[in-house]
Amino acid sequence: MNTTTATGAPMSGTQTSLKQDAGVIGLVGLAHMISHFSQLLLAPLFPWLKTDFNASYAELGFLMSVFFVVSCAVQMASGFVVDRFGPRPVLFGGLALLGVSAFGFALSTDYWMLAAVSVVAGVGNGVFHPVDYTLLNRKVSSPRLGHAYSVHGITGNLGWALAPAMLVPLALLFSWRVALASAGLLAFAVLAVLWVNRDKLSLPPPTPTTHKTGVPALEGGSLGFMKIPAVWMCFAFFFFYAMALSVVQAFAPEAARQLHQVPVALVATCLTVYMVCSAGGMVLGGFLAADPARCERIVGFGLGFAALVALVIGFADVSGLAVPALFGLMGFAAGTGGPSRDLIVKRATPANSTGRVYGVVYSGLDIGQAVSPLVFGSLMDHGQYRGVFIGLALVQAVLITTAFNVRKARRTAAAPAQMPAGA
Missing domain, CATH: 1.20.1250.20 (MFS general substrate transporter like domains)
Incomplete structure (x- = not known):
């Protein structure tokens, strides 16, 4: 074992x-x-x-x-x-x-x-x-x-x-x-x-342990993890992540068609290309995440580049045939941060509470997917197609800020454990 x-x-x-x-x-x-x-x-x-x-x-x-x-x-x-x-x-x-x-x-x-x-x-x-x-x-x-x-x-x-x-x-x-x-x-x-x-999926019961410096320890019983600010920062991150993904899945291809006269046959291709290229970005992201200390920077760079591509789609004068390629570029950039995103959550997770933390944090995905259509669907109904891409870029910018706030909250929580005895 x-x-x-x-x-x-x-x-x-x-x-x-x-x-x-x-x-x-x-x-x-x-x-x-x-x-x-x-x-x-x-x-x-x-x-x-x-x-x-x-x-x-x-x-x-x-x-x-x-x-x-x-x-x-x-x-x-x-x-x-x-x-x-x-x-x-x-x-x-x-x-x-x-x-x-x-x-x-x-x-x-x-x-x-x-x-x-x-x-x-x-x-x-x-x-x-x-x-x-x-x-x-x-x-x-x-x-x-x-x-x-x-x-x-x-x-x-x-x-x-x-x-x-x-x-x-x-x-x-x-x-x-x-x-x-x-x-x-x-x-x-x-x-x-x-x-x-x-047999490959079996696990021994978790045993009480103490985290090393910089990793939050679970106090306050089974709900103690809910007092850790970094956990709720992770929840917020996934809420906005789901909002951005929902925009791409539901509205961005049609908004791009309206802005750039994308051929109808290529509209669905935008999402397919985005997903395939996002998967490719995740492959690269798996190597980039080898050093957990740079996770926030990887997420920030990938989402920052994706936000810029979203603004290009929304405002640049591009050919309709080029739009699927831009969706692919946006997907690849966002995908590179995927593994680092999950490592950010792991580093905020107390011992023996992985299921609880990931359950709460990833519920932000479902809530974000429920809220996003209400906001961006209204923009589509009012013909604000550029507004869809502005909103997408803003959500991606909020994601970058939230990722770095997770690190800040984690370090703040770890600071008392790092103080010398008698300080």
Whole structure:
């Protein structure tokens, strides 16, 4: 059994092998892909669902709101369950619920049945970040954590890309019900792979430990971490990160089309190129994150460059054919900060509370995705297409400030521990 540090990562003297680390990273990444895949189960099928259920787009959008609100609540609560019972049973339960929900959608006969199944899907989706980061932080060697976070981010992007690529052709060839049933089969197939390799996902119970200087210690019981300012700075970071991502996914391609006469066939390509290039940026970011001390600078540079590209799209006179390339450049720049972003959270996490901290921090993603459409959707309705890109750049600038505020809050909290005795 591997000896672990206070943060749960293997100690340098007992560093796990590359094969062991790769096995854990691959399994966690596979599960994370299904989580993101399931977030887009319904959206690509809206045209079919609108007809068959006689529903408006607002009503169909409400199903997504239900999903993310439930996911947010479950994500915050599931962190405590992960810390208490371990990540493996929670992961298996989440995957099973996503598989069941896909079949539930396929069998739905009215709108309210879709809404009820959206609740089940939200519960299943809510467990993944506390589970994933507990496994990665406690089972992967510290020198490879940057690469682990890189793979984790890439598989999430691939899940988003896979959903429309798989569901729409199946809906066209057969029906939307067949497409959703196939999604359920995929979720259970991944669950089977993880079950066969379940020994690689086992963890010993956490033991009471004391952090080294500069890492916050958990005081005040199971809710003590909520008194740590750096944790809430991380929450704010992910809230604004989700707002920026939501803008790119929902509004930026259409806003660019209106500004630069982008051919209709290329509008969807903007998002695809962004996601693919973001995944490439994460690969580079995994190497850049090898030195945790420079994480904030990496995030700042990547998001700063992405903000500049957003302003170029919003204000420069560029060809419509060049817009997808600019989206790719923006995605690559933002992606380079992905692994460093996750390391920032890890460095703010007290011992034996990874699940709780990541559950609260990553709930900011769900809340940001719920708030962003209200703000930027209003800009789109009023024809403020440049305003969309100004807002995107401003949100990315706030992200940079928030990342450095996390470091400041962490250092402030660590300062008393660094004072000499009797000072």
